[in-house]
Amino acid sequence: MEKQRKDGEVEAVPVVIGGMVLDIQATSSIPPHPRTTCPGQIYYVQGGVARNIAECMTKLGAQPFMISALGFDMPGKLLLEHWKSAGLRTEGIRKHKDIKTPTVCHILDVSGEVAAGVASVEAVEMFLTPEWIQQFKHTIHSAPLLMVDANLSPPALEVSCRLAAESNVPVWFEPVSIAKSKRIAPIVKYITFASPNEDELIAMANALSSQNLFRPIERNNCSTDTLFQMLKPAIWLLLEKGVKILVLTIGSDGVLLCTKGESISWRNCLEKTQQHGFSRQLFENMTSSYPSNLYCDSKVLERSPNFLAVHFPALPASVVRLTGAGDCLVGGMIASLSTGLDVMQSVAIGIAAAKASVEVDSNVPSQFSLPTITGDARIVYSTAKLLQHQSKL
Template sequence: MSEVSIIGGITADIEGHPHNRLIYGDSNPGKIAISYGGVGRNIVENLARLGTKADFISVAGDDLPGRGAVRELQDLGVGVEHVRLLPEENTAVYMSILNLVGDMELAMCNMDVLERISIAFLEETSEHLKKAKVVGIDTNLTEDTLEYVTRQLKDTPIFLDPVSVAKAERARGVIGRFHTVKPNRMEAETISGLSILSEQDLKEAARWFIGQGVQRVFITLGGGGVFYMDDKDEGLIRPEPIEIASTTGAGDAFSAAVIYGILKEFGIGKTARLGMAAAAIAMEAKSAVNNQMSMDRLRQKLNGEVL
C-alpha cells in the first residue's frame, strides 16, 4: 500500500535553452529538450527517487507521450493503476523558453485533457485515497473537483501546490481544508488577495493562510528562498549560491520534500531546509526532475542531517 497519493497533471515538456540573449519576434538558435513533466507527475517522481511508496492519479492521452510517461513512472516503482489513458485526447503539453541564466522567460501550455480529472473519475478512487497517509494535489483540478476531494479526505493531511497564478484562484474557496500549501509569491497574492512586497507582507500573507485553517504554509520566492510559517514557528531561508542548469522543476522537488516532511512528521523548519535542498538538487539538471535525486544527495546538501 502506498504511503502517499498524488493527484495531478502529466505533460510532455518541451524546453528551449538559447545560445545567446533572446530576441523577440525572431528565431533564436539554441538547444531544445523534450521530457515528461507536469507538477503532479514531477512530485511523484521525486518522491519515488526519495524511496517513498507513492502512487499517481491522473489522465493523459492514449498516445506516445502518455504511454511513455506512464511506463517511466512504473519503472521507478510508482503505482500507476489509477492513471487513465484516453484514446480521444492528446497528452497535455508544456512548452517553455529559458533565458541565458536558466530562468523561464516565456511558456505556453495546453492542459485541456486534465479537466478530465473529474469528480466521477475520483469517485472511483475515493476508497483508495482514504488509505493514504498523505495526499498531494495540484490545481490542474477544477474548483468543483477540488471541493469534492477535500471534502472526501477531511481526515487526511492534504498538500496543495497551486501550479500557477492562473489556476491558484481555484483553491481559494477551500484553502482552509489543506494541511499544507506551497504557493510562490504571486500565487499567494492571488489566493489571499494581499500584496506581498516586503518581509512583513510575507508574514501577513502567511498569517492569512493560517487563519483560514492551513496548518503549514511555505511561500517560495525563487532566488530569494522560502518563507515558512505554522502556529509555532516561522522563518526565512535564503538559498546557497549554486550553479544553475535550469530552474524548471525546482518547485516540484520542493513540494515532494515537503510531503516527505509531513509523512515523517518533521518540524516545519527542518521541512523547509529539506525543501530548499531538494530544489537545489533539481536545479543542477536541465530536466524537470534530476535523476540524481536521492536521500543520500539530500543528506549531503544538509551536511548529514538525520532524515
C-alpha cells in the first residue's frame, strides 16, 4: 500500500494519524436556551482534528500521508469524495462496511464558540488498530514528522510512536480534548511536540504526576505574564517528563512556546524536509525578508541554559467560527517545519493560518493567500515577547 519512488525508497512525507469526522455545526442567531429550539443555521463541515490538520498542511504546500478510517455510510462517502477531489492520497484510509463514520454535532453560540456538542467517534479507536497502522511502517520511518491525535486508542498511540522512534522521527501529539489528552502519559517519552490548550495542559500534567496537583486556571482578565506564571508549574512538568517543545494555545491571547532550552529545538529540528510549489514560495518569502527581533535572535535562544518561553500574540480577525483555529495552527506549523523553517517562524505561520480559518465557515479555508499568510506571520514574529530565559524556575 505504501507509495514508493522509482528508486525503491518510500516517499518522505509527513504522516498524520487520527480521525476524519463529519461536523454538524449548528450556529444560533440568538443566545440558545435549554429545552427549546432557536433560529440559526446548520452546516455540514468536513472535520476531525487529524483531517483538518492534514488538509491545512496540503493547502500550504505540504503533502501529508493520512492514516484514518471511514465507513460506507453518508458521512463517510461525503468525507472521502472531498478528500479525493482535493487530490489527496487515500491508501492509508481504512474503509469497511462495519465502520460507522465518526460524526460530531456542535452547538455554537453567537460568538462562534462551542456551547455544547456530542461526539460519536468510536470508530477511530475500533478500526484504527495497531495492525492497520503497522502496515505503513515504512512510510512512518521515512517521514520528516509524525502527527498523532488523541482519538487513537492507547495501543494505537503506542505503536505509532514506537514506529517513529525506530527511525528518530519527531512525534507531534495533539490532545483533542481534556479527557483524551491524558493518553499522553504512557507515550510521553516519545513526544517532541505537544499542542494543548490551558485546560488540556492541566489534565496532561495531572496524568503525568503522582497525584492531581494542578487545578484549572481562573483567568479573571489577567495579563499574559500573569497567566504564564500560573501555568508555569504544569508547563515545566511536561518538559521534565519528556516533551521537547510545548505549543500552548491561550485563545485570543495567542500562543506560548516553551522548551527546556535545547538549542536544536529552535532551529530546524527535522532532518528530512521537502518543498513543493506553495511551500517553496512560503519558505523563500519567510527566509528572505524576515524582520529582525531581539527576542527571536537565534544566538540568544541558543545560549539558553535551561528554561525558555516566548509569547506569540494572536492576530485581530473578523471571526465567523473558531472550530478550526487550533487545527490550522498545528497544520500551519507542521507544514512550515516540513519545508525547513525553524520553530519560531513556524509558530508565526501557524497563527497566521489560524487567523485565516476563523474568518470562514469551514474548518480549513478553501485556499490560503501567500502574501497574506507571510505578511501576517511577519507581524506575529516581530511582536513576539520573551517571557522567561533562565536556568532555574
